Amino acid sequence: MGNISIRLFNETPAYRDNFIKLAREGYFDSLLVHRVIRGFGIQSGAADTRYATKDDIVGWKGPGYTIPAHIVLKYFHKRGMIGSPRKPDTKNSKRRSDGSQFYIVSGRLYNDAELDDLEEDNDYKFSEEQRRIYKTIGGAPHIDGTYTVFGEVTSGMAIVDHISNVDVVREFRPVEDIRVKRITIIE
Numbered sequence: 001m002g003n004i005s006i007r008l009f010n011e012t013p014a015y016r017d018n019f020i021k022l023a024r025e026g027y028f029d030s031l032l033v034h035r036v037i038r039g040f041g042i043q044s045g046a047a048d049t050r051y052a053t054k055d056d057i058v059g060w061k062g063p064g065y066t067i068p069a070h071i072v073l074k075y076f077h078k079r080g081m082i083g084s085p086r087k088p089d090t091k092n093s094k095r096r097s098d099g100s101q102f103y104i105v106s107g108r109l110y111n112d113a114e115l116d117d118l119e120e121d122n123d124y125k126f127s128e129e130q131r132r133i134y135k136t137i138g139g140a141p142h143i144d145g146t147y148t149v150f151g152e153v154t155s156g157m158a159i160v161d162h163i164s165n166v167d168v169v170r171e172f173r174p175v176e177d178i179r180v181k182r183i184t185i186i187e
Helices: 013-025 112-122 128-136 157-164
Strands: 005-008 033-037 041-044 081-083 102-105 149-155
Touching: 005 013, 013 149, 033 157, 041 157, 112 128, 149 157
Parallel strands: none
Antiparallel strands: 005 149, 033 041, 041 102, 081 102, 081 149
């Protein structure tokens, strides 16, 4: 499909260093993009996807560790941001992130009424910049302040958009397998 280039944030060093370590070890090579949610984004990094068959339910196996939440408020879930999934608050009150999985936000556009509702429902206040971006560029504002954002796409969003619109089956898995060929670190 093509290349997606990303930049990792220095302000989230544990996430940056972990991602670099796993990439250099080849951990991500041949893993599936195992979850695609239209209007949100794409997800990969689950170890149980490497040899998965079409009938396997995947996305539950990581490297055996989690990473403490590191939420930097200036990095929010606008289109193109990279974050780390985690178990819900009911099972993970400290909001520790999965040790290997990541998502890329494709998102959607929001209007003021929707953003007002999200603020009320989530007890979270969007900045004027966030509001402007969610109304013009889009993203996934419903998880701002609760999931760690650790990088952003610098080129290749057309590929993310293409993947974000593929047909899916149960558990939001793409009908046709889409694999991460490899992740290369360029310093």
